[in-house]
Amino acid sequence: MKYAILVALREFAENAKTKGFWLGILMVPGLIYASITASSFLEKTKPVRNFVLVDQSGELEETVQQALDRLHQRNVMGELASYLKKHAKLPEGELELDLEKMPAFDAKAMAEKWASDNPDTLDQFLKAGGLEIALAQLAGVLKEGAPEFEEPKRPFRAVSLPEGVSADLAPAELAEALKPWLRGDRTIEVEGEQADLFAAVIVPADILERTVRPGGLPVLPGNEKLGIQYWSSNLADDDLKDEIERSINDEVRKREYEVKGVDPTAVTAVQRTYLPFSALNPKKEAGSEAVSMADQIRQWAPVGFVYLLWIAIFTIAQMLLNNTIEEKSNRIIEVLLSSVTPGELMMGKLMGIAGVGLTMIGCWILFGFGILKWNAGPEAKIVNEVLGVLQHSGMIWSFLIYFVLGYLFYAGAFLAIGSLCNTLKEAQNMMTPVMLVMMVPLMTMMFIPKDPNGTLATVLSWIPCYTPFIMMNRAAADPPLFERVGTLALLIASTIGMLWLSGKIFRLAILRTGQPPKFMELVRWLRSA
Amino acid sequence: MHVLELEHVTKLYGDFRAVDEVSFSVHEGSITGFLGPNGAGKTTTLRMILGILKPTSGKIAVFGAPSALEVRSRVGYLPEEKGLYKKMKCWAIVAYFATLKGVDRKTAKRRAYELLERYGLKDFADKRTEALSKGMGQKVQVLASIAHDPELVIFDEPFSGLDPVNQQVLEEVLLDLKKKGRTVLFSTHVMQHAERLCERILLIAKGKKLFDGTVAEALRTIPKKLVIECQDDVTPLRGMAGVLELTPVAAAKAGTYAVRLREDADPQEILASCFERGIRLRRFDHSDPTLHEVFVNMVGPEAREASFR
Numbered sequence: 001m002k003y004a005i006l007v008a009l010r011e012f013a014e015n016a017k018t019k020g021f022w023l024g025i026l027m028v029p030g031l032i033y034a035s036i037t038a039s040s041f042l043e044k045t046k047p048v049r050n051f052v053l054v055d056q057s058g059e060l061e062e063t064v065q066q067a068l069d070r071l072h073q074r075n076v077m078g079e080l081a082s083y084l085k086k087h088a089k090l091p092e093g094e095l096e097l098d099l100e101k102m103p104a105f106d107a108k109a110m111a112e113k114w115a116s117d118n119p120d121t122l123d124q125f126l127k128a129g130g131l132e133i134a135l136a137q138l139a140g141v142l143k144e145g146a147p148e149f150e151e152p153k154r155p156f157r158a159v160s161l162p163e164g165v166s167a168d169l170a171p172a173e174l175a176e177a178l179k180p181w182l183r184g185d186r187t188i189e190v191e192g193e194q195a196d197l198f199a200a201v202i203v204p205a206d207i208l209e210r211t212v213r214p215g216g217l218p219v220l221p222g223n224e225k226l227g228i229q230y231w232s233s234n235l236a237d238d239d240l241k242d243e244i245e246r247s248i249n250d251e252v253r254k255r256e257y258e259v260k261g262v263d264p265t266a267v268t269a270v271q272r273t274y275l276p277f278s279a280l281n282p283k284k285e286a287g288s289e290a291v292s293m294a295d296q297i298r299q300w301a302p303v304g305f306v307y308l309l310w311i312a313i314f315t316i317a318q319m320l321l322n323n324t325i326e327e328k329s330n331r332i333i334e335v336l337l338s339s340v341t342p343g344e345l346m347m348g349k350l351m352g353i354a355g356v357g358l359t360m361i362g363c364w365i366l367f368g369f370g371i372l373k374w375n376a377g378p379e380a381k382i383v384n385e386v387l388g389v390l391q392h393s394g395m396i397w398s399f400l401i402y403f404v405l406g407y408l409f410y411a412g413a414f415l416a417i418g419s420l421c422n423t424l425k426e427a428q429n430m431m432t433p434v435m436l437v438m439m440v441p442l443m444t445m446m447f448i449p450k451d452p453n454g455t456l457a458t459v460l461s462w463i464p465c466y467t468p469f470i471m472m473n474r475a476a477a478d479p480p481l482f483e484r485v486g487t488l489a490l491l492i493a494s495t496i497g498m499l500w501l502s503g504k505i506f507r508l509a510i511l512r513t514g515q516p517p518k519f520m521e522l523v524r525w526l527r528s529a
Numbered sequence: 530m531h532v533l534e535l536e537h538v539t540k541l542y543g544d545f546r547a548v549d550e551v552s553f554s555v556h557e558g559s560i561t562g563f564l565g566p567n568g569a570g571k572t573t574t575l576r577m578i579l580g581i582l583k584p585t586s587g588k589i590a591v592f593g594a595p596s597a598l599e600v601r602s603r604v605g606y607l608p609e610e611k612g613l614y615k616k617m618k619c620w621a622i623v624a625y626f627a628t629l630k631g632v633d634r635k636t637a638k639r640r641a642y643e644l645l646e647r648y649g650l651k652d653f654a655d656k657r658t659e660a661l662s663k664g665m666g667q668k669v670q671v672l673a674s675i676a677h678d679p680e681l682v683i684f685d686e687p688f689s690g691l692d693p694v695n696q697q698v699l700e701e702v703l704l705d706l707k708k709k710g711r712t713v714l715f716s717t718h719v720m721q722h723a724e725r726l727c728e729r730i731l732l733i734a735k736g737k738k739l740f741d742g743t744v745a746e747a748l749r750t751i752p753k754k755l756v757i758e759c760q761d762d763v764t765p766l767r768g769m770a771g772v773l774e775l776t777p778v779a780a781a782k783a784g785t786y787a788v789r790l791r792e793d794a795d796p797q798e799i800l801a802s803c804f805e806r807g808i809r810l811r812r813f814d815h816s817d818p819t820l821h822e823v824f825v826n827m828v829g830p831e832a833r834e835a836s837f838r
Contacts, residue, residue, distance in 0.1 A: 003629060006625075006628050006629055007629075010625055014614065014616060014617065017616075018616065326614075326615075327614075329612075330612030330613065330614070330615075331608060331610035331611065331612040332612045332613065332614060334576075334581065334606075334608035334610070335606065335607075335608055335626060335670075335673070335674070336629070337579075337581045338579040338580070338581060338597065338601070338604070338606040338608075339598075339601055339626065339629035339630055340598075340629060341598060511576075511581065511582070
């Protein structure tokens with residue numbers, strides 16, 4: 001055992017001392033953080049986009065202006081909310097989140113609610129006087145030394161037509177005249193500075209007559225220019241287009257209500273009407289059956305764990321393979337075997353590399369929570385709650401058990417492959433089937449939670465090489481005890497079997513040179529040994 | 530006392546007899562050369578001694594133990610094919626192998642630096658082994674195999690791949706070990722090294738032991754030989770005492786003869802009697818046989834045919 005530990009320490013040190021290892025550890029959370037912040041960073045640094053709106057009908061310009069203003073006010077309100085979260089003095093305990101009591105949110109419904117342009121809150125915010133009044137009221141509750149609130153930039157700015165282009169031109173001619181600006185060949189002057197024209201919107205004079213009603217003909221290809229024209233050479237950024245299109249259609253519908261004798265305010269009121277609806281969980285105690293935030297975390301955390309488990313097992317088993325091949329191709333193995341038994345060597349390698357893997361995962365998890373904590377705000381509280389939930393539900397322990405068993409199982413396979421091959425290239429050929437087998441849990445990862453005790457999940461659970469992933473995947477749904485114990489026993493038995501087999505192959509193959517043996521040859525060896 | 534004893538050791542690979550009924554023993558404090566052509570079974574024998582391979586039959590005793598692993602701290606081994614961890618520093622690798630032999634880490638580190646300094650690798654001690662040339666790396670590996678101060682050292686082809694200067698250094702290492710009373714068994718096919726360093730030699734070919742004894746005994750296995758060259762009639766020599774055989778050397782100039790002598794014959798007497806009989810010699814070559822000749826004589830024809838493994 002002492003020698004196995006010495007081998008393990010060296011394996012660990014060799015990997016842990018390389019810059020690449022730490023770079024890899026730092027890269028993952030770095031990338032995650034970057035991908036989280038990049039989008040908001042990009043949003044913040046996006047230049048103001050200038051557009052011209054030529055409304056020849058004279059009916060819709062105001063609507064568009066109002067909609068864009070409202071969009072801006074919504075941004076302001078959102079920013080103000082997160083500003084408050086960060087800098088407001090809050091009474092003790094105010095932000096204590098209890099995820100068990102917090103109703104689960106349905107992202108889809110939420111998005112729909114936000115997308116409708118009539119959230120009450122925005123109305124109230126604007127009615128109360130908007131940002132200026134809000135800031136004045138908040139002055140008292142801010143923490144000492146809180147920075148000034150920065151009003152977000154308006155994303156869009158309506159500019160007047162460039163000089164020499166008349167708004168009275170026919171839509172087609174107007175578009176033609178604006179093309180040099182839209183293509184970026186010429187720039188417009190805005191507030192004394194030269195700027196690019198992002199888009200041009202041309203509303204023909206007879207636009208309201210072209211309203212398409214149910215039963216009417218849609219716009220046919222080739223007739224696009226008869227409707228409202230949105231000209232822009234940037235095809236990817238369609239925020240402006242969507243906003244204008246939506247606001248114009250809202251306006252047209254509003255007018256349509258009036259035509260049909262319906263009161264638009266009544267419509268708005270109707271649109272904000274709903275029946276209370278909540279998801280309940282029959283497995284919970286009476287009185288607290290509501291599906292809570294914690295339930296959601298419990299439901300989806302396993303998927304995260306499956307992914308983590310997969311990456312960890314795969315990465316470190318790969319390390320083990322490389323490392324065994326290095327020793328074999330360098331012939332260091334012979335010196336090692338004159339000092340330690342193959343069993344000690346194998347155990348040492350398994351332990352050393354597992355240590356490397358655990359360090360890696362540990363660092364990632366720490367970094368992950370570190371980022372969330374450091375980013376402060378109420379998210380930090382959620383992190384603590386998540387940790388609490390995981391601890392309570394025993395998921396951490398399942399993760400550890402399945403990690404150890406899964407790692408030993410796959411490490412055994414990879415070690416045997418490593419000992420059979422002399423070069424990485426040979427190993428890669430033999431790896432292909434193992435890789436294919438390993439892909440399955442990744443593919444089923446998202447389906448299993450939807451039918452956690454279904455046939456697919458049950459069958460896969462009983463296949464030892466999938467047990468760790470699938471059982472982890474199902475953890476939230478409390479699979480039957482019989483299955484939990486049975487699959488675990490089978491997994492333990494097959495892990496022992498795998499280690500025994502790979503130990504045998506390892507001993508036989510480790511000093512061999514030349515071509516890796518064919519499968520039948522291998523069977524013959526194992527029989528004769 | 531016998532440090533190492535092999536009795537009827539046989540190793541089969543399928544039907545192939547890699548080592549066939551080999552028995553020998555190694556005395557404490559001796560340097561033994563293990564000779565044999567390629568594919569003779571030297572490496573297999575050494576691996577079995579170290580417990581890396583299991584013999585098919587026969588008995589091996591290292592310090593009385595059946596497996597070298599049980600006495601690993603007393604045995605040092607340098608394998609035939611040399612390799613090091615590329616990313617490790619020289620001192621670390623020497624120290625690592627010493628700790629695997631049971632030396633504690635602090636002592637191992639100190640010994641590693643001592644050894645590297647002593648055998649001319651001081652400047653490389655803190656370099657990674659990938660920065661070393663092949664020969665240097667081999668020296669590091671030799672040091673790694675003796676850093677735990679073993680009583681029995683087994684080297685497989687230690688000289689191959691070293692330049693003459695470093696071969697000299699390695700000879701020093703071996704002689705230092707001998708001075709300390711350590712036992713050394715090393716395989717080689719460079720006969721000069723064996724002749725210079727060994728007290729005993731062990732010769733195997735095709736898995737079978739051909740010779741086991743002192744160097745002097747080995748040299749005695751081939752008869753003394755003279756080469757003479759003259760234009761006169763050499764028939765009178767044939768009858769002389771001590772001359773066993775007189776044959777013209779076909780490959781050389783006409784008038785060149787090889788004379789085989791009896792073991793106790795004195796070449797000086799032959800020379801004297803040539804003068805007496807008026808045989809005018811143009812050449813009279815007398816040199817003691819070398820281990821090289823012994824080797825070629827014993828395994829010559831077989832070595833060419835031996836299957837390379």
